[in-house]
Amino acid sequence: MSYGQRQVLQFKTRSGHVIKVSGGAIRYDNNALLQLKYPEDIIDTSKLNRLIEDHGAVFLFLAEFEGPNLDRYNVYKVTPSAASLVADAILSPVKDYDHDGYLEFGGRDLTEGYANPDSMYYIPTQYYEIRNGEIHPDKALTIQRDKEINGLYLPPGKQLDNDGYCCVVIPDPAHKGKKTVIKNSPYLEKSYLPSDTTTVLATSYVLSGQDDITEAVHNTDGSWEFFSRNRTYDPKTSLRKVKLGVLVKHDPSVLDLCWVEKGWFASRKSKDAPWGWDKLKPKD
Secondary structure, rough: EEEEEEEEEEEEOOOOOEEEOOOEEEEEOOOEEEOOOOOHEEOOOOOOEEEEEEEEEEEEEEEEEEOOOHHHHHHHHEOOOOEEEEEEOOOOEEEEEOOOOOOOEEEEEOOOOOOOOEEEEOOEEEEEEEOOOOEEEEEHHHHHHHHHHHOOOOOOHHHHHHHHOEEEEEOOOOHOOOOOOOOOOOOOOOOOOOOOOOOEEEEEHHHHHOOOEEEEOOOOOOOOOOOOOOOOOOOOOEEEEEHHHHHHHHHHHHHHHHHOOOOEEEOOEEEEEEEEEEOOOOOO
């Protein structure tokens, strides 16, 4: 069975009730409980879609596409009258990771590489635990995995950089004992873009390599935005934060924008075409 090109997901509870995802909604015995906001993002072929019952509670685990980032788990607590989102985590197998007798799930998302080999961006993890009919953040497992990956644990309030973006630069544990020297790479020796570690915004079309960069905006506040000619945006394909060095490696012609001052924008017809530029209008 399918709705449109989508496969119907159907599960049966221990008590014989049917919970399924069809027509973009979560249903309990064919009664619609919740209309999903982005049903097209559900990975209906994933073997990780599942139903878990614990101490009388029923949890529906749905795998969802999150490209260019890692895919995610949206977890709903389902009753005969309601379905409510209780966890949003990195897609992973559900199992007892720390051997404490309870099931866990979660992990960490992708991060950009750092210019200096002895440093890295902090990679936060987040794990959840199913215990006594409830789902809660598993702080102990989160701290354990953070220390394994990052060499240390930083609480959420300490993870952001000075601009409020994720995440701070820390010494790479693989280079423990070596002095960390943070400096600009030679990408941007002469530029209005001060550093390849500057956080900028780019659409998912650009970051996934689907489209070339054909427009760049240098806002009056100093921030940068990079677009393609594809302007069909939704919450999954809109602007995302990325380090400038990542875009430069992806498309070195970004360096040609070093002369674009604040309050100006540049555009071109294709990746191989020359850039043209103009001043931003107030409505821009």
